[in-house]
Amino acid sequence: MGVFRILKDDRGGQMLLLFLSIITVLIPLLHLLVPESSPFHVTTYGITLFGKYLTYALLAVAVDLVWGYLGILSLGHGAFFALGGYAMGMYLMRQVGDRGVYGDPLLPDFMVFLDWKELPWFWLGFDMFWFAMLMVALIPGVLAFIFGWLTFRSRVTGVYLSIMTQALTYALLLAFFRNEMGFGGNNGLTDFKDILGFNLQDDTTRIALFIASAVALAFGYLVCRWIVSSKLGRVTVAIRDAEDRTRFIGYRVEYFKLWVFTVSAVLAGIAGALYVPQVGIINPGEFSPLNSIEIVIWVAIGGRYTLYGAVIGALLVNYAKTLLTGIMPDAWLFALGGMFILITLFLPHGIAGLFRREKQA
Amino acid sequence: MTRIFFIITLLLSFVNPLQADTASDFDSALQLLKQKNYALKSDAIKTIAASGNPQARAVLDAMLNGGLFIRKKEKDLVFAQKRGSNYQLTAVLSGEDLGQLKKRKLKKVGINNTLRGELRSALALLSLNNPDPEKRLEAVNNMLGNIDAGRAATLRDSLENESDSSVQEVMRLGIALSDITSDDINTRKRAITVLHGNLHPTAWNSLTTLMAKEMDDGARNAAKEALHSIDVKRQMSSIAETLFFGISLGSVLVLAAIGLAITFGVMGVINMAHGELIMLGAYTTYLVQVIMPDNPGTALLLSIPLAFVVSGGVGILIERGVIRFLYGRPLETLLATFGVSLILQQLVRVVISPQNVPVTNPEWMSGSIEINSVLSLTLNRLYIIAFCLLVFAALFFILKKTSLGLQVRAVAQNRAMARAMGVRSERVDALTFGLGSGIAGIAGVALSQLTNVGPNLGQSYTIDSFMVVVFGGVGNLWGTLVAGMTLGIANKVMEPWAGAVLAKILILVFIILFIQKRPRGLFPQKGRAAEG
Numbered sequence: 045m046g047v048f049r050i051l052k053d054d055r056g057g058q059m060l061l062l063f064l065s066i067i068t069v070l071i072p073l074l075h076l077l078v079p080e081s082s083p084f085h086v087t088t089y090g091i092t093l094f095g096k097y098l099t100y101a102l103l104a105v106a107v108d109l110v111w112g113y114l115g116i117l118s119l120g121h122g123a124f125f126a127l128g129g130y131a132m133g134m135y136l137m138r139q140v141g142d143r144g145v146y147g148d149p150l151l152p153d154f155m156v157f158l159d160w161k162e163l164p165w166f167w168l169g170f171d172m173f174w175f176a177m178l179m180v181a182l183i184p185g186v187l188a189f190i191f192g193w194l195t196f197r198s199r200v201t202g203v204y205l206s207i208m209t210q211a212l213t214y215a216l217l218l219a220f221f222r223n224e225m226g227f228g229g230n231n232g233l234t235d236f237k238d239i240l241g242f243n244l245q246d247d248t249t250r251i252a253l254f255i256a257s258a259v260a261l262a263f264g265y266l267v268c269r270w271i272v273s274s275k276l277g278r279v280t281v282a283i284r285d286a287e288d289r290t291r292f293i294g295y296r297v298e299y300f301k302l303w304v305f306t307v308s309a310v311l312a313g314i315a316g317a318l319y320v321p322q323v324g325i326i327n328p329g330e331f332s333p334l335n336s337i338e339i340v341i342w343v344a345i346g347g348r349y350t351l352y353g354a355v356i357g358a359l360l361v362n363y364a365k366t367l368l369t370g371i372m373p374d375a376w377l378f379a380l381g382g383m384f385i386l387i388t389l390f391l392p393h394g395i396a397g398l399f400r401r402e403k404q405a
Numbered sequence: 406m407t408r409i410f411f412i413i414t415l416l417l418s419f420v421n422p423l424q425a426d427t428a429s430d431f432d433s434a435l436q437l438l439k440q441k442n443y444a445l446k447s448d449a450i451k452t453i454a455a456s457g458n459p460q461a462r463a464v465l466d467a468m469l470n471g472g473l474f475i476r477k478k479e480k481d482l483v484f485a486q487k488r489g490s491n492y493q494l495t496a497v498l499s500g501e502d503l504g505q506l507k508k509r510k511l512k513k514v515g516i517n518n519t520l521r522g523e524l525r526s527a528l529a530l531l532s533l534n535n536p537d538p539e540k541r542l543e544a545v546n547n548m549l550g551n552i553d554a555g556r557a558a559t560l561r562d563s564l565e566n567e568s569d570s571s572v573q574e575v576m577r578l579g580i581a582l583s584d585i586t587s588d589d590i591n592t593r594k595r596a597i598t599v600l601h602g603n604l605h606p607t608a609w610n611s612l613t614t615l616m617a618k619e620m621d622d623g624a625r626n627a628a629k630e631a632l633h634s635i636d637v638k639r640q641m642s643s644i645a646e647t648l649f650f651g652i653s654l655g656s657v658l659v660l661a662a663i664g665l666a667i668t669f670g671v672m673g674v675i676n677m678a679h680g681e682l683i684m685l686g687a688y689t690t691y692l693v694q695v696i697m698p699d700n701p702g703t704a705l706l707l708s709i710p711l712a713f714v715v716s717g718g719v720g721i722l723i724e725r726g727v728i729r730f731l732y733g734r735p736l737e738t739l740l741a742t743f744g745v746s747l748i749l750q751q752l753v754r755v756v757i758s759p760q761n762v763p764v765t766n767p768e769w770m771s772g773s774i775e776i777n778s779v780l781s782l783t784l785n786r787l788y789i790i791a792f793c794l795l796v797f798a799a800l801f802f803i804l805k806k807t808s809l810g811l812q813v814r815a816v817a818q819n820r821a822m823a824r825a826m827g828v829r830s831e832r833v834d835a836l837t838f839g840l841g842s843g844i845a846g847i848a849g850v851a852l853s854q855l856t857n858v859g860p861n862l863g864q865s866y867t868i869d870s871f872m873v874v875v876f877g878g879v880g881n882l883w884g885t886l887v888a889g890m891t892l893g894i895a896n897k898v899m900e901p902w903a904g905a906v907l908a909k910i911l912i913l914v915f916i917i918l919f920i921q922k923r924p925r926g927l928f929p930q931k932g933r934a935a936e937g
Contacts, residue, residue, distance in 0.1 A: 117736045191917075198921040203675050203735045207871050208917055214868050215913040218906050333868065337743055344740060377751035384744025388737045389730055 232327025347394025655893025680863025686849020720842020
């Protein structure tokens with residue numbers, strides 16, 4: 045089978061897939077079968093929280109694909125994540141139908157509030173699930189394609205490219221804050237009711253979303269592993285290490301970059317689409333440059349150029365965040381800032397790098 | 406004071422029989438004010454205003470503000486001011502202190518809206534004789550809104566004795582506003598020439614009204630031309646204003662970015678904590694003002710060197726503690742300094758306050774210079790522009806004319822060679838970074854006068870500063886200046902039709918596209934330095 049061939053030399057990936065298959069079975073079971081009084085019981089909140097972490101992990105894998113294997117430090121992947129999220133949010137918004145506060149059968153609440161008379165053209169079609177899902181992949185993908193097409197062709201690299209990606213997400217942040225844009229402005233999209241006819245508050249829906257997130261993560265991981273272990277992946281690593289030489293050998297560097305960058309953006313969009321129904325809201329805050337740069341630190345902590353390291357980093361950092369913001373909210377940003385500094389200074393290969401070095405020793 | 410006036414009046418009335426006559430008019434008018442009949446009161450107001458009595462102003466003013474009362478027992482007019490539950494009384498004519506009285510023993514001299522209007526214009530007429538030209542100007546300006554032939558005649562009389570040129574000008578405008586409604590064609594034409602190019606809104610309004618009903622072709626054409634001249638002038642003013650706003654915004658951008666032009670442009674360090682160094686400068690201003698609350702001006706001046714020291718010191722700490730281990734690894738530097746920025750932000754939140762803090766503007770910063778009635782330049786923006794140029798010049802001097810500057814440039818061009826020549830490159834690194842950071846702090850002092858000072862102040866400026874430096878061309882101070890000014894002006898030009906947020910988005914998109922075309926900015930470095 046293809047999956048086995050892809051994972052043949054990838055111990056980390058095998059472990060990850062094993063881990064994912066175990067939790068997709070175990071966590072729903074712990075929720076449904078273990079009585080609530082037991083310490084092993086997993087609450088609905090816990091499932092949703094874990095589901096959210098898994099979408100973050102998928103996002104981190106997408107970032108690792110471009111950072112670890114292509115050398116592009118993207119400070120704008122939060123934008124692709126948020127765009128995927130908005131596409132899903134628009135579908136969920138249309139599903140609300142006339143159950144909104146104002147009871148308008150067609151227009152979402154915020155449009156009624158802004159006194160809009162008809163649905164803007166870019167909202168058309170989002171009442172259909174397949175169309176929305178297509179957009180989840182297409183919108184981030186097309187944006188990444190256009191951005192990459194312009195940037196890679198003119199050979200903008202390194203720090204400049206990073207700052208450009210940051211400017212991209214910053215511009216989108218400002219744009220989505222505007223009410224005139226038609227995406228709910230400051231408040232974003234929220235008050236969702238159901239997805240594909242299933243109530244979003246139901247336990248079973250939440251478990252299904254959790255499993256979907258785990259499957260998406262496994263799928264995303266396999267796609268990325270397949271890319272990097274193919275011949276294409278070899279070329280991207282060559283580009284990362286010596287872009288000019290690769291070009292001189294005769295490879296069209298910008299096409300390779302463009303292709304991988306777009307795939308990564310699509311994965312980020314899918315992650316965003318799974319994130320939104322689980323947290324129940326999407327607002328422009330997701331575009332903030334801080335969010336995008338946080339993703340980078342997950343990858344850095346987990347260890348880039350491994351893919352599974354990104355998953356470890358995303359899960360660990362976010363678990364730590366949930367814990368710390370619960371206990372002492374003020375300390376979280378200190379901890380995050382400290383991690384940025386310490387990891388870059390003392391642990392450039394992250395946690396995954398730690399394992400590898402031991403093995404080599 | 407009132408007593409002296411009274412004595413003078415007495416003396417005057419003694420020498421001047423005519424004055425004595427009006428003085429008695431004044432007295433009888435005061436008697437009329439006690440009547441209930443509003444028409445009688447209205448006559449009285451006119452008489453009082455025309456009497457030239459030095460007390461006239463005080464009486465009318467008190468009447469307008471409800472401070473003129475009748476004592477029920479003595480049946481005479483008094484000024485009354487509320488003191489607790491009682492009223493403090495002063496005699497109208499003598500200014501004598503009449504002690505306090507309960508409210509029920511007094512009766513207010515009532516007025517209605519018509520009287521209120523009359524009182525106001527009467528007071529305005531009185532102000533025309535005020536010795537202070539500012540007051541006279543204000544008085545004439547107040548009259549412009551509802552000018553009639555009578556008032557125009559008064560203006561004409563006052564114009565002859567008027568010495569202040571700006572007051573004269575407004576008076577002529579007022580007369581013209583009345584003349585333009587005259588039946589005599591020549592008077593109208595003369596009025597139109599006066600209104601030609603006058604930017605006061607009333608001039609434009611009266612000309613358009615005239616255009617609507619004027620029969621005479623010559624006058625129509627003259628009016629049309631006059632209107633056109635006003636429109637042109639208005640347009641010029643609005644262009645000048647946009648330019649001014651643009652340059653002041655550009656100055657802010659340059660101030661914010663110029664420190665980064667050193668750390669990023671010259672040293673090649675991606676300092677994501679740059680905005681936070683600006684923020685520290687702004688907070689230094691706040692803290693200095695807290696220490697010396699009575700003297701915001703001195704505090705502001707004092708905080709300029711202090712902010713330089715604070716931000717510069719923090720900058721050197723960052724360089725020694727973090728950045729020096731990461732030279733040659735720009736992406737790692739980016740991440741580490743971003744961590745520093747988070748810590749600095751949170752530090753301010755925890756130590757000072759998560760909310761914005763108030764920073765006062767000293768008096769000499771507020772106010773504006775009025776070029777004409779449409780265009781006025783606010784002083785704080787002018788100061789910012791001047792300050793920006795000053796900082797730029799100082800930095801330019803340091804880099805080009807001092808030995809530190811020479812060493813900085815040497816290390817930036819060729820580190821190994823500079824070391825071989827005996828330059829202590831590590832020390833130069835620290836000092837250069839300190840210099841760039843210190844200038845960010847100074848920018849913070851300036852920004853504290855313009856925007857809200859809060860923990861998030863720096864965040865947006867980091868991105869803006871990078872945009873400016875990248876747009877201008879890395880390693881080029883002039884590029885930073887030109888880029889900052891260009892972006893500032895472009896932003897303000899677009900703002901009227903696109904709105905502030907959209908203008909900013911368009912600028913960002915423009916820079917993203919611009920970098921595609923010219924990856925090394927407006928003024929790229931040439932030669933070997935460009936390879937780095």
